[in-house]
Amino acid sequence: MRRVLFGxxxxxxxxxxxxxxxxxxxxxxxxxxxxxTSRNDVKVPDIVDYGDKSMDSFFEKLARVARxxxxxxxxxxxxxxxxxxxxxxxxIRRRLQLAFGDGGHGFVGFGIPWGWYHHQNIQHGVTGxxxxxxxxxxxxxxxxxxxxxxxxxxxxxxxxxxxxxxxTGAPVGTSVASFEMSYLARPKGGTFEVLLDGEVKDxxxxxxxxxxxxxxxxxxxxxxxxxxxxxxxxxxRLFGVALERDKGIVLDGIGVNALNPLRMTQMDxxxxxxxxxxxxxxxxxxxxxxxxxxxxxHKTVMPELMQLFKQALPSAAFMLWxxxxxxxxxxxxxxxxSEPAMRFMASSKKQMAETFKxxxxxxxxxxxxxxxxxxxxxxxxxxxxxxxxxxxxxAYIGERFVHALLKELAKRVEKDPKLGxxx
Numbered sequence: 001m002r003r004v005l006f007g008x009x010x011x012x013x014x015x016x017x018x019x020x021x022x023x024x025x026x027x028x029x030x031x032x033x034x035x036x037t038s039r040n041d042v043k044v045p046d047i048v049d050y051g052d053k054s055m056d057s058f059f060e061k062l063a064r065v066a067r068x069x070x071x072x073x074x075x076x077x078x079x080x081x082x083x084x085x086x087x088x089x090x091x092i093r094r095r096l097q098l099a100f101g102d103g104g105h106g107f108v109g110f111g112i113p114w115g116w117y118h119h120q121n122i123q124h125g126v127t128g129x130x131x132x133x134x135x136x137x138x139x140x141x142x143x144x145x146x147x148x149x150x151x152x153x154x155x156x157x158x159x160x161x162x163x164x165x166x167x168t169g170a171p172v173g174t175s176v177a178s179f180e181m182s183y184l185a186r187p188k189g190g191t192f193e194v195l196l197d198g199e200v201k202d203x204x205x206x207x208x209x210x211x212x213x214x215x216x217x218x219x220x221x222x223x224x225x226x227x228x229x230x231x232x233x234x235x236x237r238l239f240g241v242a243l244e245r246d247k248g249i250v251l252d253g254i255g256v257n258a259l260n261p262l263r264m265t266q267m268d269x270x271x272x273x274x275x276x277x278x279x280x281x282x283x284x285x286x287x288x289x290x291x292x293x294x295x296x297x298h299k300t301v302m303p304e305l306m307q308l309f310k311q312a313l314p315s316a317a318f319m320l321w322x323x324x325x326x327x328x329x330x331x332x333x334x335x336x337x338s339e340p341a342m343r344f345m346a347s348s349k350k351q352m353a354e355t356f357k358x359x360x361x362x363x364x365x366x367x368x369x370x371x372x373x374x375x376x377x378x379x380x381x382x383x384x385x386x387x388x389x390x391x392x393x394x395a396y397i398g399e400r401f402v403h404a405l406l407k408e409l410a411k412r413v414e415k416d417p418k419l420g421x422x423x
Contacts, residue, residue: 025417026066028410030403036396040375044400045365047319047408051357058283058317059412063420065100065249066409072103072244075251076281080259080288082324082389084113089253090120091398097172099406101248105173107279110161110181110229110238111152113138114257121166121173122243126152128159128231135267136258143268144184146213146239147275149256155190155235163241164226177222177246181229182239182275186211190234194218197226206236213239213271215278222246242279252279260291261298261305269308276312284309284316287363289323289345290387299348306356319359322346324397325373327386336374336386343370366400367393 034041049055064071075096077089097103105122112118112125113132133140135149145151152161166173183192189206196218204216218227222245229238244250256263264272276284286305292298309318323346328339346364353360367376377386381393389397413419 023418023421026413028413030406030410036399042368045362047404048360050354055317055359067420070247072247073249074281075283077285079255080291081257083255085116086119086253087394088398091395093251094172095402096249102172103248103250104244106250107240107242107252109150109240113150121170123164126161128156130154147272148254151239153237154231159231160228162228165224175223176243178219178244179227180217181241182215184237185214190236191232192236193230195228258291260288261301265304273312281316285319287321295344302352320349320353321361322349322364324367327373338371338373
């Protein structure tokens with residue numbers, strides 16, 4: 001309930017006034033108190049733009065959304081196993097959508113690549129037998145994962161993969177105006193049906209002379225809907241589907257187990273670039289670091305990944321996050337300590353943000369820095385392994401990042417009261 005009220009405050013103080021006069025000053029209230037608190041709280045670091053103006057386009061468009069304009073703003077996030085359950089991304093998405101408007105859930109993969117892969121404020125799943133592939137734990141030889149590093153395949157007639165808007169009463173996600181799904185066209189590809197709200201809309205033959213990621217888009221009346229993909233014959237491989245509306249905020253929460261920049265640069269470059277270009281993010285956030293086993297090599301791999309990102313999204317803003325602290329594996333009976341490499345990784349990623357002249361948010365510092373993971377594990381914000389974060393920590397991180405984002409937007413609006421006005 002408090003989240004809903006938080007969004008309403010912004011709507012009343014900012015968006016409602018702006019609709020009367022598009023160039024009225026815009027008020028962005030930044031909450032003084034956090035809902036998620038603990039004895040380990042520290043000051044939340046600000047968002048930093050090391051390019052001075054590299055994030056201007058994003059915040060200008062965010063201000064336009066806040067003014068109630070018919071604008072859809074897309075944010076993409078790449079993370080590791082701590083992001084596969086969509087809890088951190090879901091918290092960020094929910095808070096931003098309550099504040100500025102629900103633009104749709106964004107991307108969700110077909111199939112269940114991990115048992116805990118269940119996105120927030122949306123319904124999705126499979127029936128029948130499916131094989132789930134991903135670029136880290138369950139790779140497939142042909143490397144066809146599209147841009148999100150995952151896919152699902154079935155050759156069982158009648159097997160389905162489906163996605164549906166959130167249940168009535170959910171804070172966000174209850175409406176959609178378009179579905180854009182992706183699948184693999186290839187030699188000996190199978191046939192599948194596309195059903196919308198129980199009605200067959202298309203029968204697709206995925207047979208092709210060469211392997212290629214293809215897309216199908218379906219517009220619907222804004223509201224509650226269900227999309228079902230049903231295997232008819234042969235082998236069908238699906239990637240995912242993006243749910244969107246006409247305006248507001250969309251956030252793609254892409255999480256892949258053990259993801260790191262090296263794995264991403266090993267993806268098919270054309271697939272990665274094509275997928276990113278199609279999603280057309282206004283802001284792309286990279287949050288990895290826990291699975292970087294060679295911090296020194298990371299400095300050579302990350303520039304390559306950033307080059308790929310910028311080529312695919314020449315007009316986007318970019319942001320790096322440091323990874324959170326985690327507990328080093330010790331001998332039984334020893335007191336848990338933090339993994340020393342994470343302090344180095346946080347510093348390294350900050351240096352990279354400075355070098356690339358892009359945005360930066362210090363998640364490592366927001367949780368207390370080196371030595372924080374044992375404390376969070378003891379207080380059960382982390383899972384028992386001291387590496388994976390639990391639901392309370394997902395909410396804790398999401399709230400603090402949104403706070404930092406609102407604070408930065410408020411600064412910019414204070415400096416330029418007509419930020420986001422229609423010219």
